[in-house]
Amino acid sequence: MRRDAQAVILLLVGGGMLRLAWTGAYLDYVKPYAFWLIVPAGVLLVAVAAITGVQAWQDRADADDGHGHGHGEPKVAWLLLAPVVGMLLVAPGALGSYEAERTGTVVGAEESRSNYPALPDDVDPVPLTLLDYAARAIFDEGETLEGHRIQLRGFVLYDGDEPQLARMVVSCCAADARPVKIGFEGDVPEDLAPDQWIEVVGTYTPRQGRDEINGELVPYIEVESVTPIEAPDNEYQ
Amino acid sequence: MTRPTAPMPHNGAVSADLADTAAPDAPPRPRRRRGLTSIEALALLLVFGLTARPGLTDLFAAPAAQAWSARFVAVCVQAFPFLVLGVALSAAIAAFVPADFFHRAVPKRTALAVPVAGVAGAVLPACECASVPVAGALVRRGVAPAAAFTFMLASPAINPIVVVSTFVAFPGAPEMVGARGAASLLAAVTIGWLWAKLGKTEWLRLPQHRHHDDGKWAAFWAAIRHDFLHAGGYLVIGAAIAAGLNTLVPETWLAPIADDPVLGVLALAVLAVLVSICSESDAFVAASLTQFSPTAKLAFMVVGPFIDVKLAAMQAGTFGRRFAARFAPAAFIAAVAAAVLMGAVWL
Numbered sequence: 113m114r115r116d117a118q119a120v121i122l123l124l125v126g127g128g129m130l131r132l133a134w135t136g137a138y139l140d141y142v143k144p145y146a147f148w149l150i151v152p153a154g155v156l157l158v159a160v161a162a163i164t165g166v167q168a169w170q171d172r173a174d175a176d177d178g179h180g181h182g183h184g185e186p187k188v189a190w191l192l193l194a195p196v197v198g199m200l201l202v203a204p205g206a207l208g209s210y211e212a213e214r215t216g217t218v219v220g221a222e223e224s225r226s227n228y229p230a231l232p233d234d235v236d237p238v239p240l241t242l243l244d245y246a247a248r249a250i251f252d253e254g255e256t257l258e259g260h261r262i263q264l265r266g267f268v269l270y271d272g273d274e275p276q277l278a279r280m281v282v283s284c285c286a287a288d289a290r291p292v293k294i295g296f297e298g299d300v301p302e303d304l305a306p307d308q309w310i311e312v313v314g315t316y317t318p319r320q321g322r323d324e325i326n327g328e329l330v331p332y333i334e335v336e337s338v339t340p341i342e343a344p345d346n347e348y349q
Numbered sequence: 350m351t352r353p354t355a356p357m358p359h360n361g362a363v364s365a366d367l368a369d370t371a372a373p374d375a376p377p378r379p380r381r382r383r384g385l386t387s388i389e390a391l392a393l394l395l396v397f398g399l400t401a402r403p404g405l406t407d408l409f410a411a412p413a414a415q416a417w418s419a420r421f422v423a424v425c426v427q428a429f430p431f432l433v434l435g436v437a438l439s440a441a442i443a444a445f446v447p448a449d450f451f452h453r454a455v456p457k458r459t460a461l462a463v464p465v466a467g468v469a470g471a472v473l474p475a476c477e478c479a480s481v482p483v484a485g486a487l488v489r490r491g492v493a494p495a496a497a498f499t500f501m502l503a504s505p506a507i508n509p510i511v512v513v514s515t516f517v518a519f520p521g522a523p524e525m526v527g528a529r530g531a532a533s534l535l536a537a538v539t540i541g542w543l544w545a546k547l548g549k550t551e552w553l554r555l556p557q558h559r560h561h562d563d564g565k566w567a568a569f570w571a572a573i574r575h576d577f578l579h580a581g582g583y584l585v586i587g588a589a590i591a592a593g594l595n596t597l598v599p600e601t602w603l604a605p606i607a608d609d610p611v612l613g614v615l616a617l618a619v620l621a622v623l624v625s626i627c628s629e630s631d632a633f634v635a636a637s638l639t640q641f642s643p644t645a646k647l648a649f650m651v652v653g654p655f656i657d658v659k660l661a662a663m664q665a666g667t668f669g670r671r672f673a674a675r676f677a678p679a680a681f682i683a684a685v686a687a688a689v690l691m692g693a694v695w696l
Binding site: 113114116117118120121122125129132138140141142146149150152153156157160163164186187188189190191192193194195197198199200201202204205206207210211214215216218220221223225226283284285286287288290325326327328 | 386387388390391394398401402405406409412413415416418419420421422423424425426427429430431433434437518520521570573574575577578579581582583585586588589591592595599600601603604624625626627629630631633634636637638639640666
């Protein structure tokens, strides 16, 4: 691989990462804090590309003595074009119902949590994350949820014929995404499409089910209203 | 940056950092002889990529393909910054740290240098993608390979970020932090001593950096460029395999094994190899695998930073395939054994 080709590949990888950071699309793949890792790394790669390009240009002015083809450089570097194609051309969206239907609910990670602060009385309905609601419902028997209207936001998935509310929990990058799932008690619109984002307002119900994939408990919510919404910028939690 | 203005012998400047450059007095090569040059191939690929975009989108429209590509891109986007950090550190070691520094800093006797290197791993607050190129730079700088490997294995498991994230992931179970640190250090030091005893230098094939007459900064930039392109290419292989396994292997195979104490440990150890999660966050994933015993979760967290699909690819790229073929199973066995031992003692 010639050095000018190396410069182009470095530029594409660094530029692709900067573009993900610029457009906010990086949130489909990694945690928000990763912005502060992606940007410096992208800038450094672009700088290396620029320096490499300048050197290749200067050397061209020198005698062409057989270095132009720069052999010994790893051919494996061509593979770096694959993530570039992924980032810039394919640009897959955030993981959704397809994954969630194949992965067990993640609520067990909250089992040893000991602190369930009381919900505010002056907010109605109280917005909660799905993981927080599930942990309070399962491991605290819903004590802090009683007497409040709760607002949850997530996407729709189907467990057999039964619609559920879910959100992907990511600890590092989308490769470790796992869903947290919540069932609906009461009537929900029948035409909910998988992956449609909805806002659910409702109240706590002691009803619980089990996720067949890993045997974990799935809490339910007594549904008052279901409103379709736009997907948030950061679809993960 | 500055370049020497004096006439250089055979243009040995920057590109000469690579192995087997042309002989000094080789006749100039006519460029056309090789047919398609790499820059032309690249241009063709770019044109193809731009025109084929609608086709690519269709090709990846199936949910499974979407999921695979999202995971593949995610692993790359998460790993590249740490890889850049690692190659920048390793380039700095190669370019700016005097050669005799490590001779003074590292104990002469390998048996002693190995545990010192293990504990020193705590100073590199990054995940395993960074520690592989740094270990490569240490070996090139004349550090005993046994000590460099111990550093490479211990660092992603015992550095402060990982300790804190493990502590947060297992609230009310601080013994998990201790068990993880102890098991990782024990296994890393064991591997180091094992290499000192049985390892053969001819298994190692480090990509050589040439000597530079062009100044330290030129050496620094050339080393970053070369190491990133090299290790990054291998990382892409690992990321593609890990994303494929994550997408294709259903999670349901785990459930029936969880109750068996022996199979449970082995299952999570194998899972750690397959999923290739960053060591900074694997504790959260381990904590969510509630059906499994604490020892099995510990095995997941000890094996992950030692060896996984992504790491094996990078180690093969950095140290050679013959090395990786021997190192990977040894690291896996040592990690599982140490986890079981520490699990029996602590958990």
